[in-house]
Amino acid sequence: MGRTSDAKEKILGAARSLIEQRGYSALGVAEICKAAGVPKGSFYYFFESKESLALAVVDEHWAAQRSDWARVLGSDAEPLERLRELFVETEAGQRAVQEGCGSVSGCLFGNLTLELSNQTEAVRARLQEIFEAQVDMVEAVVAQARERGEVGVADTREAARAVVAQLEGQVMFAKLYNSPQRLGPLWANCRALLGAS
């Protein structure tokens, strides 16, 4: 018998993997528990509902991604170079998932936004917080680049939103064509959006 904390981690890991492969609505609690190798009864010991599991999966994934983004976007490199590195790591991440399971899975937050945001207000609110935080992090770098005269944007907030939207749109196409290389033009597109010199 594993510790109860193991069971919770197993459920979270199985749920994240299944949600990435098949979305949220298609999954049942029994299937998640089977994939996690835990008895179904233990699910409701840790999670009130399938929705609360979705929120926990989102939180865990964001904790990891926020840490990655903070490392890259807060590094000592020049501001625009940090943005370029973010796209390089995003492409590498999608390629790693494809090598692992055969398919580019896309962005968990983008997937759940389009699948769920008009169905559950709790998930919508959490995803809004996450995308706001992403825009915050990108905007900080854009503001630094502007101080150095390297970009020509008037509204750093709107420019950061455009960059994150471009990222989500191109990740959508990487998933559609099952091709991480679709993310290759992100850097040039980001420079264009920012009016980079």
Next chain:
Amino acid sequence: MGRTSDAKEKILGAARSLIEQRGYSALGVAEICKAAGVPKGSFYYFFESKESLALAVVDEHWAAQRSDWARVLGSDAEPLERLRELFVETEAGQRAVQEGCGSVSGCLFGNLTLELSNQTEAVRARLQEIFEAQVDMVEAVVAQARERGEVGVADTREAARAVVAQLEGQVMFAKLYNSPQRLGPLWANCRALLGAS
């Protein structure tokens, strides 16, 4: 009793509306038939499977949207003005859906791309064709603008992909924030992506 063609149209209409509200995986055939007001038996008279219904919904929606895009992007207006009009109509369309059902539903093709493209190859292939056709239509306008010296892009194909990706990314945010106004910056972002003078 209605004609059988009425029943097929009713199923398609109900399915499209339900898919827009709740996605594809969450729906059952019985629920679709109930919403359409047709007996469940008639479903399999018209459709081999739920997947074939999804393809029919996608085809019907694209036939209507392609006609709208062709009208706007093939008009007598100047090339960049046609692109601006496409974004104006997209925002108006999302606003109309929101006024009708309370929620911005996003782009049916983007929604199904993130929900289904790594699950069913038939849907993936159809969505690829549709997005390629969208990129074709945008690229034709970008090429005309370039001939007139109004944009500064080297690769019209890649530029058109970036514009469609930006559209999909911003529509995602319009859905997330249930706010058609999120599409307001699309025109400025498109101009930046195209290096418009």
